Amino acid sequence: MLSIHSIKAQNTKKLLVIYTKEAYLKSVKEDTNKALVLLKKYVPSIKLDIKYATSQNIFYQKLYPKAVAYVRLPVAKALAKVQEELKSKGLSLKIYDAYRPYSVTVQMFDMLPDTLYMGLPWTGSKHNRGIALDLTLVNLKTRKELKMPTPFDALVYASHPEFPLVSDEAKQNRELLKDIMKKHGFVVDPMEWWHFNYKSNTNFEILDLPFKTFE
Template identity: 45%
Template sequence: MAGLFASTTLSAQNKYGLKAQTFKAYAESIRSNPEKELIDLEKFIPDIVLDIRYATTNNFTGERIYNLAKAYARRPVAEALKKVQSDLKAQGLGVKIFDGYRPYKATVKFYEVYRDTTYVASPYRGSRHNRGCALDLTLINLKTGEELKMPTGYDSFSKDAWPTTPVKDPVARKNRTLLINAMQKHGFRVNSSEWWHFDFVGWKKFEVLDIDFEELEK
């Protein structure tokens, strides 16, 4: 099945009254401000692991949303995550990325599949993922590659996924706290309804983007 990005028929940036920056405007913006560049996290951060669920059907939509399994973030976000990874490596741990920068058209798709904005972003405002300033991730054991136990799986639309929900399992509770503390140390804040979702504190300085991964790969 072709991914959402293979289609040119979905021009969602105006459907909800929100203008999203296209590739041409983005390219102009990074010439004047290099911090706005979207960085390929797999190339930038040693030992990082990708599990880009939206490049598969293993996600809440049941559809392949991305054609490429890539993870990007704005330069300051990538630099902060690199510090997180370095800290974790000293403990034999690392980061596994489920999602990074997300084109605006994907946010529209998510909203139209599941309209509860507790768990999906409103297309009227856009997502911090659309700004290249949010990351969905978990922790792994670098030696085995196995994910550390957490309160829920990724994209769990339940209160158990909230970072403030009490966790009975001491291992999952410890791992969730470890992840949150590691990210907060370097300028990230956990989302109120998703333990895996972290927003970079400087996200307001960056525009909503609607640029396909294929354009970034050119």
């Protein structure tokens, strides 16, 4: 871990990253909204398909030790509202990724140095701040994913959330996802229909702590 940080030190000079459990706990003591919570605890019905906990991802390797989704407290509360509204339509959220330790973002960029689509080590990703999600919609009855313009992590134009040349069905589903997320305080990423950031005035720091810190 230390070697990754020192290699990237010149790029991250101005980036504030919390590396210790003590510093994280201190930030939570000052602002309880900064707690990272297990999403399943707040939204038990939410589906998880944590791609980076498997080798079924663009890196063809497992980057997380466990398939878990942690988010900051207000994000969990907002997602509970999204899920409640989706339930009335026979739908559910399915999470591909939530909180991601900063060192994993650095590791990803080393493997795939794409400045357009990848989280950048010198700015950090909102995933590192616990306020970003990669997700889609599933049908509660069939448990299948709704048709979307592309699969998760497809680095193509059709992934752009406004891309017009997609089927009516995919467009309808994408717009439904965007509308419902927006209604509950999320902003879609300009490059990826599946990525949403939670809007907040709080400065949620970048964290480089393993999942087990929050257990």
